[in-house]
Amino acid sequence: xxxxxxxxxxxxxxxxxxxxxxxxxxxxxxxxxxxxxxxxxxxxxxxxxxxxxxxxxxxxxxxxxxxxxxxxxxxxxxxxxxxxxxxxxxxxxxxxxxxxxxxxxxxxx
Amino acid sequence: xxxxxxxxxxxxxxxxxxxxxxxxxxxxxxxxxxxxxxxxxxxxxxxxxxxxxxxxxxxxxxxxxxxxxxxxxxxxxxxxxxxxxxxxxxxxxxxxxxxxxxxxxxxxxxxx
Numbered sequence: 345x346x347x348x349x350x351x352x353x354x355x356x357x358x359x360x361x362x363x364x365x366x367x368x369x370x371x372x373x374x375x376x377x378x379x380x381x382x383x384x385x386x387x388x389x390x391x392x393x394x395x396x397x398x399x400x401x402x403x404x405x406x407x408x409x410x411x412x413x414x415x416x417x418x419x420x421x422x423x424x425x426x427x428x429x430x431x432x433x434x435x436x437x438x439x440x441x442x443x444x445x446x447x448x449x450x451x452x453x
Numbered sequence: 454x455x456x457x458x459x460x461x462x463x464x465x466x467x468x469x470x471x472x473x474x475x476x477x478x479x480x481x482x483x484x485x486x487x488x489x490x491x492x493x494x495x496x497x498x499x500x501x502x503x504x505x506x507x508x509x510x511x512x513x514x515x516x517x518x519x520x521x522x523x524x525x526x527x528x529x530x531x532x533x534x535x536x537x538x539x540x541x542x543x544x545x546x547x548x549x550x551x552x553x554x555x556x557x558x559x560x561x562x563x564x565x
Contacts, residue, residue: 376552376553385559387459388543388556390555393552435554441497443496445495446496
């Protein structure tokens, strides 16, 4: 059974810092890995999708990497802003998505 | 462009009452559809998924059921709600054969 773990569970940083969110999964037989953002009481917004054959994806200030063999992915956020405050979820795809429990990020102005 | 709708946005129901949550997708045909639940302090759990009209797969045994009466409509139901059914219910869709999923705004269900 696939298990997804996200570390840290919560993170508070001052504005402008670069930061890294970590995601690990137990079964490397995945189709892809997806990073989402969730604002309080809202649905999920897809940030980045990395196919299993890819090593990384970039979108603006976000960069996600994938190392299937070690079962790890990182989400790098450059020059963090208060608007980045949210919960970040990673999910891996087998038949359907298996989610981690998320990292709650607070960026202080 | 594609959009996904869920309603109602919030719902408060007594224990033992029935439930019907609706999800519709616009701008695509024959999508895969999914129902997830996000309980307080827990991650998202896949409840049901559907690859076509009338085709429902259940991931976990529970007090809920799902139906897909039309190509872009997915309904989550219960005949008698339990306290443990409280949570945030999210519907999602994906293109057939492609795994990237897109989520709706969610329904906050409180069972009292």
